Amino acid sequence: MNKLENKVAYITGGSKGIGLGIAKSLVAEGMKVAITGRDLATITKAAKSINANKTNVLAIQSNVSCFEDETKAIQQTIKHFGQLDVVIANAGIGILNSIENLTPQEWKTTIDTNLTGVFNTVKASIDAIKKTQGYIITIASLAGTNFFEKGSAYNASKYGLVGFTQAIMLDLRKYGIKVTTIMPGSVTSYFNNHIPNEEDAWKIQPEDLGEIVISLLKMHPRTLPSKIEVRPTTPKK
């Protein structure tokens, strides 16, 4: 994908944080972007915050844990922009609780969003991505390789997501489709009810992940970085 101008990306969880940051970076490259979130008013406001020609950004309400929602959202994206070149399965939540206190509902919501949600997004977009020989990127986490206390649900979802993404990379590369999982460490966002503030300066910023996504998309067709760990250069003191 040498020229990004007018290519079409679908980004789940684009209302804030990492998804919105990546959307801004792609629009700055001349791409057309559909962003999703669970609440229409919130996602519409986020779309307006992307300083772009209105026709380049589409806001869609979709809950990734619902396959029908994702199917309709992908269809809406293709109807609006005419094609689909890039899928970024980013939407995710962080419920951190000790196994003694973790509720069955917290477990289910985490897996439904962070793991089944990515399956739903990918499954709904396969036919369209095959047509364009496009790119699928999942946003996993270093929590997909490093486990920690209170992380049972989150670790399970992200370990699962890393395995899922690597397996579909093998399934799809024979069609010329690239698949990468990005595994970030600490990123400034609203994750786990955090409010971004000046003490977050040591963390990765959403636009830094935007830069990584752009370099992946521009990489020569013959080369595929399939799994990328990314962390703050200097850990919190």
Ligand SMILES: NC(=O)c1ccc[n+]([C@@H]2O[C@H](COP(=O)([O-])OP(=O)(O)OC[C@H]3O[C@@H](n4cnc5c(N)ncnc54)[C@H](OP(=O)(O)O)[C@@H]3O)[C@@H](O)[C@H]2O)c1
């Ligand atoms: N921040 C970090 O340090 C960090 C590190 C590694 C990996 N990650 C991963 O990065 C991804 C993005 O998180 P973030 O840090 O940017 O957090 P964030 O600021 O809380 O943003 C999360 C996004 O996901 C959306 N979302 C949540 N549940 C959804 C659902 N069921 N359907 C559709 N959209 C949904 C939210 O939209 P609405 O609330 O409007 O629905 C929001 O746009 C997650 O997968 C997270 O695990 C984050």
